[in-house]
Each structure stands twice: as C-alpha cells, then as structure tokens.
Amino acid sequence: MTELSAHHVGVTVADLEQTVKFYRDTLGFPVESEFSVSGEAFATAVDVESATGRFAHLDAGGVRVELVEYEPEGERERESSVNQPGAKHLGFSVDDIDSLYESLDGQVETLSEPRTTDTGSRILFLRDPEGNLVELLETS
Structure with missing residues (x-):
C-alpha cells in the first residue's frame, strides 16, 4: 500500500489578496509561493469547466496552508458554526x-x-x- 503524508490544508477563497494579507499580517504566516494553474487537465481534475486557480502557499509552522481563488467562482457557502455537520x-x-x-x-x-x-x-x-x-x- 502507498504511504500517505500531509501536504497542505486548502481553503477556497473569493479574494486571494485580502485573505493572504490576513494570514500573513494578522497571524504572521510567511508566504512560501504564489502561482496559477489552468488548462484541461486541471479543470478535469477539479471538475470545474474551464477552471483556473490562483494559489498562495503559506507556512504555518510545519503546516502548509493553501489558499486558492477559482475562476469561475462557485456559489459561496453560508457561514457555519462549529457544531454543524461538515463544518471545518x-x-x-x-x-x-x-x-x-x-x-x-x-x-x-x-x-x-x-x-x-x-x-x-x-x-x-x-x-x-x-x-x-x-x-x-x-x-x-
């Protein structure tokens, strides 16, 4: 069996710049990298037609936090409380x-x-x- 190990924790956002600023400036996480991904293979993998993703990876002391802004943007989930099933x-x-x-x-x-x-x-x-x-x- 193939061994698995953690690579990142991902969060989809609507405004990448504003969210990066929060995690960098408020919580002090350095930005490791910023990049974009597009193309048919990416769109098929994420199951979003013609998808493009803008990514930022931040270092949270041994945990990589991946923030991603998608185009086209999907519907926003409603805010959740910690006790709702599926909450994160x-x-x-x-x-x-x-x-x-x-x-x-x-x-x-x-x-x-x-x-x-x-x-x-x-x-x-x-x-x-x-x-x-x-x-x-x-x-x-």
Missing part, C-alpha cells in the same frame, strides 16, 4: 493567546474572548476575511 476550521497553536488577542485589529471577528476549557487549554475562535473559522489554541 483551521487550528493553530499559539504561545500567548491573550497577547495575540490584544494585538488583533478591531476588524477581526472573534466568537468570544479567549477562554480556558476544562482540559486547561485556552482557545479563541475567529473568522478570516472570508468567514472561515480559525481556532487559536494555547496548551498548558
């Missing part, structure tokens, strides 16, 4: 969640202030500019 979120460790929370731009939507769970972990959920859920986690 990106989770990132942080050393000092309170300091990060205090440094957030007032435009960043958070679900609450940082909270300590019964396991002792501190968590904070926020939304990126596209409405995707992002969990920040400080473990003890």
Whole structure:
C-alpha cells in the first residue's frame, strides 16, 4: 500500500489578496509561493469547466496552508458554526493567546474572548476575511 503524508490544508477563497494579507499580517504566516494553474487537465481534475486557480502557499509552522481563488467562482457557502455537520476550521497553536488577542485589529471577528476549557487549554475562535473559522489554541 502507498504511504500517505500531509501536504497542505486548502481553503477556497473569493479574494486571494485580502485573505493572504490576513494570514500573513494578522497571524504572521510567511508566504512560501504564489502561482496559477489552468488548462484541461486541471479543470478535469477539479471538475470545474474551464477552471483556473490562483494559489498562495503559506507556512504555518510545519503546516502548509493553501489558499486558492477559482475562476469561475462557485456559489459561496453560508457561514457555519462549529457544531454543524461538515463544518471545518483551521487550528493553530499559539504561545500567548491573550497577547495575540490584544494585538488583533478591531476588524477581526472573534466568537468570544479567549477562554480556558476544562482540559486547561485556552482557545479563541475567529473568522478570516472570508468567514472561515480559525481556532487559536494555547496548551498548558
């Protein structure tokens, strides 16, 4: 059997530049690469007629976050809450969640202030500019 290993976590976005700016400037993830993919093989693989994808890969400390903007753009999913079946979120460790929370731009939507769970972990959920859920986690 062929061994599998993680390559990236992908998120489809409507505005690549705005979303890259959030992950780069707000969360501090360096941009590894930016590129476009098109052609019949790509369109067939993603099952979107005449698809073109603009990609950005960011380094989230050992996890590659892939942001992709497609043309043509599909219908936007409605914002989800964490308890909806099929809901997704990106989770990132942080050393000092309170300091990060205090440094957030007032435009960043958070679900609450940082909270300590019964396991002792501190968590904070926020939304990126596209409405995707992002969990920040400080473990003890």
